[in-house]
Amino acid sequence: MKGVDQKMADKLLQVNGISVRVEDKEILHDINLEIGKGETHVLMGPNGAGKSTLGYALMGNPKYDVTKGDILFHGNRINEDGADKRAKDGIFLSFQNPLEVPGLSLSSFIRNAVEKRRGSRIRLWDFKKELQKEMELLQMDPSYAERDLNVGFSGGEKKKTEILQMLMLRPELAILDETDSGLDVDAVRTVSKGVEEYQKTRDGALLIITHSTRILESLHVDYTHVLVDGHIVKTGDASLIDEINEHGFEKYLDLLKQESETGR
C-alpha cells in the first residue's frame, strides 16, 4: 500500500481520460497524461489540434468544460477547483495572449499573487529585491514593474512578464502555452533562460505547448506528446521532437484517419 502511495505522490499531475468541450463542440477526446515532479513534457501538434484547450482545461478556465475523466494533482481530484485554487496549489499557465489590465501595476499584481501562493505577507523590501533579480535575468527594464499590467507591452515583453510571474510564483507545474511564438531570436533565448532557471533551481515540472521547437533547444526534455485533432496519438522521448521537425505531423494525421476508418 505504501508503495502505491509513494508512486501517486511522484505523479504530480495525472490526467485520466478527459474529454473537453467548448460551448457545444468537443475539442479533446479521452486524453491521458502523467507528469512527474520536475519532469519536462512537450506537447506538439498542428494548429487547431487542441493544445491550448488542454492548457486552459488544466488551469480551470470555466469556458472549458471537462465532460469526462479526472484531473489529479498530487493525487487529489481537482476537476471542480477554480483557477485560483489550482494556482495556489502550484499550477501555473503562461498565456499565449496575456491580458491587459489598466490601472493595475505589474509589481502590485505579482506581490498580491505571490502572497496568495505563499499564504503569508511578504515584506515590500524583500519582494522588490526578488522581483528586481528576476527581471534582470529576463533582461527586463526595471521601470516595467510600475507599469500597468501588460498595457502597451510588446509581444516579447508580455511573454517575459509571464515567465517573470512563473519565477516569482514558483509553481510545481508550469504550462507554457506557445511562449515562444511571435518572438525574435534574442527574446526566445532570454525566455528560455528563464525557463531553464525554473527547471534547475525550482525543480519545477513543465508542460511546454508549442508548434515550433526554438524554445526547446537549450532545455532538457523528458517526454514528447503529439496531439492531433484532439487525440494524443504518440508519446515518446526527446528524439520525437527531431523526428517531427523533419517530417511534420502528416504521418500522425494519416494514422488518425486510418484508426477512425477501422472504427476506433
Add this chain to the structure above:
Amino acid sequence: MKEKTYVDDVDRSIYDIRNEEKDVYRVQEGLDASIVEKISKEKNDPAWMTLFRLQSLQIYNELKVPDWGPSIDGLDMSHIATYVRPNTKMSAKWSEVPEDIKDTFEKLGIPQAERKSLAGVGAQYDSELVYHNVREEVAAQGVVYTDMESALKGEYADMVRKYFMKLVRPSDHKFAALHGAVWSGGSFVYVPPGVSVEIPLQSYFRLNAPGAGQFEHTLIIVDEGADLHFIEGCSAPKYNVANLHAGCVELFVKKNARLRYSTIENWSKNMYNLNTKRAMVEEGGVMEWVSGSFGSHVSYLYPMTILKGDHSRMEFTGITFAGKGQNLDTGAKVVHIGKDTSSFIGTRSISKDGGVSTFRSSVQVEKSAKNTKSAVSCQSLMLDDKSRSDTIPAMDIRTADADIGHEAKIGRISDEAVFYLMSRGLSEEDARAMIVSGFADNVSKELPLEYAVEMNNLIQLEMKGSIG
C-alpha cells in the same frame, strides 16, 4: 467552479453609523416663509440675507422640479425638516467635541486624516460646524478658512455678500432656490494674491438626523496668482426616510490663479443628491476638478466651469459608481468665453447590480472664444447584464476655429481577464475588484494618498460578495 459569483450588496456598516438624535432645535417639516424667517432669525443673519432667503423661497415656489433626469418622485419636500442643529457650539479643540459625535467622526477617520498633513478640518455635523481647525501656518499666510456663518458676520462679510450665490443664482433651478432659502453651514475660503497653499485644505460633511436635508454652502475665492487644493469628503448614515442634499459650491479663480477642487461623495443609498457646483475662471487661471460619486439613491451632479478669461483652462476628472437601486446622473459642463481657452473632461463610470449611470456633458463655445480646445472622454464599465450606462454629450459651438473632440467607450469586464488574474491565485471577487479599481485609477491617482486609499476601500466594499 462553474457557478457564477453572486456579488452582494454593499456592506456599508462602516459608513452608516448613526447616533441618537439629541437635537435641541428642529423646525416643523414643511417649508414656508415663517420657517425661512425662523431659520434666518435663529442663525442671526444680517438683514440682506434674510431678504435673500425670502426671495429665494419665492423663486423656489415658482419653479418646477426638473423633468429631464432620473425620477425624484420619492422626494416629498413637505416631509423634510430642513434645518437641524446639533446641541453643540463651534469648537476649535477636538477634546471639546461631544463624545458621540466624536465617535462617529473617528470611525470615519477624520482625526487621522488631519494628522496626515492636512491643513485644516471643518467637519459638519448636521447643519452646523462642530469642529473647525485651521493650521496656524496657513492662517499666517493670510488664508481665511472658516465656516460660512462666521464669514457672513466677520471681517470678510462684504466679500461674502459680493460673491454669495452670484455664480449659482437662486433662479437657476428649483433646488438652487431651495438652497438660497434654507442654506446652512459650509466653508468659506479666501486665498490672498500670490499665496500658494502647500497642503490641501479639507472639509468633511455628513448628514445625521433622519429626514433632514443638508444645504451647506461652499464659497472659495482664490485671488490673483494664488494656488489652492481644497478637498471635500462626504459620507452619510443610512435611513429609511428620503434624505435630500442640495448643497452649493461657488468657486472663483482669479487671474493666473489655480484651484484644484477634489471631492469624494459617499452618500447613503436613500439620499437624493441634487448638488450644484460652479467655477468662474479669469484670465490665465486654471480650474481642476477631481470628483468621485459613490452612494446616494439619485444624483444630479454636473460641476460647471465658466472659462471667462483668455488662456484659462479647466480639467475635470471623475468617477461614478452606481450599484443596486442607484440612478446616478453625473457629468460636467464647460462654457468657453475667453480666447485660447481649453477644457478636458475625462470620466469613468461603473454600474453594477441594476445600477444606472448616465454621463451628461455640455461643451459650449461662445463667439468670443477664438481658438478653443476641448476634449471629452467617457468610459463606462458595466459589471452585469442588469446594469445600465448611458452617455449624453451636448455641444454648442459658435466659432469656426474650435478644436473639439469627443470619445465614449462602453465595456464589460472580460471573463478572460478575470480568468487570467484567477490563474495567478486571486479569487474571482478579488480579480473583479482589481479590474474595477484599475478602471477607477484616473481619479485615484489624482487624489492625495489617504483619499485614494479610502476610495479604493469604497470600491472594494462595493465589490464585496461571495462565491457560491
